[in-house]
Amino acid sequence: MSGHSKWHNIRLRKGKQDAVRGKLFTKLAKEIIIAAKGGGNPDTNIRLRMAVQTAKQNSVPADTIKRAIQRGTGELDGGNLDERTFEGYGPGGVAIIVESLTDNINRTYPELRSAFAKNGGRIGDSGSVAYLFERKGILVIDPGVTTEEVLMEVAIEAGAEDVQPSEDGGFEVTTAFEDFATVRDALDAAKIATSSADIQQIPTTRAELDVAEQKKVLKLLDALEDNDDVQNVYHNLELSEEALED
Structure with missing residues (x-):
């Protein structure tokens, strides 16, 4: 597990879970807003589709997601973000x-x-x-969702760079930035659910x-x-x- 992910998991386990989760909802809504500036249809806007899927995986209410999309497309006020x-x-x-x-x-x-x-x-x-970081796709699969053999076959065939077991018994899939959407779609097609999937800055040293x-x-x-x-x-x-x- 990356240091970034480990640190975030520790934050969630400590006493500020509610505050951290509330801030997470706000962050996810903002990501939807900025993604929706490229179009409000998740079927044709890959970034929006990923943002909406991540929000749903983190139990963001459907109405919050809808309003965030509308703010991004300009249907509602509040979408002026840089x-x-x-x-x-x-x-x-x-x-x-x-x-x-x-x-x-x-x-x-x-x-x-x-x-x-x-x-x-x-x-x-x-x-x-x-220059000390590389943008990589990181997809996390919870324990019990699939086997390492099946995951390796699907992910590597789709272009993933690496599949590693995580400390909790699940898996972490790493992709090149440009292959992230392809690998995520391949996992979706194979019914392999991800608990998180996003682009991260991974340190080279x-x-x-x-x-x-x-x-x-x-x-x-x-x-x-x-x-x-x-x-x-x-x-x-x-x-x-x-x-x-x-």
């Missing part, structure tokens, strides 16, 4: 990428800059750390720090995630189990 990506450094020089959807960049940038500065990091210029420094980085990551305009936070920190403990 995609902005920020790069920066955490304690120990850890590389961090922050993806946001914002209706006011003059609010978002200073807030993120402050979060970096208050937690031992600094925001960087565009391109300062992006990992930064190794001691536990104390790792915890400082985690504090920064939490501060960035808690910003309402932030959609995703990626990092290249090699996380230890000890650092993830309270």
Whole structure:
């Protein structure tokens, strides 16, 4: 399991589950809004189809999904969002990428800059750390959904790069960015349900720090995630189990 996924699972298991889930609903609705700007029909808009499927998998109400699509297409107000990506450094020089959807960049940038500065990091210029990451498709299959043999046959045939067992007994499928939709559609056609499927920034190298420094980085990551305009936070920190403990 990637460090990004492991960190998110820990956040969900801690005492802020309701707050984290509420923020997740908001993030998923924003992704639908921005995706729907390319057309309100999921059958012809691949990004919208993926956004809607992910929202449904996370139990976002159907009415919320419908309104988000309407905001994106302009049928309802509230669809004025821009995609902005920020790069920066955490304690120990850890590389961090922050993806946001914002209706006011003059609010978002200073807030993120402050979060970096208050937690031992600094925001960087565009391109300062992006070269340390690759965009990959990550599809997660829960335990008991299928066998490794069947999954390997379907996923690799469709163009997946790798299939790995996860710590909980399920599987994680990795694809090249351009093959993500094809692999996801192949899994859907084979009736192999995914618990999550999205594009992530995967680090090509990992930064190794001691536990104390790792915890400082985690504090920064939490501060960035808690910003309402932030959609995703990626990092290249090699996380230890000890650092993830309270």
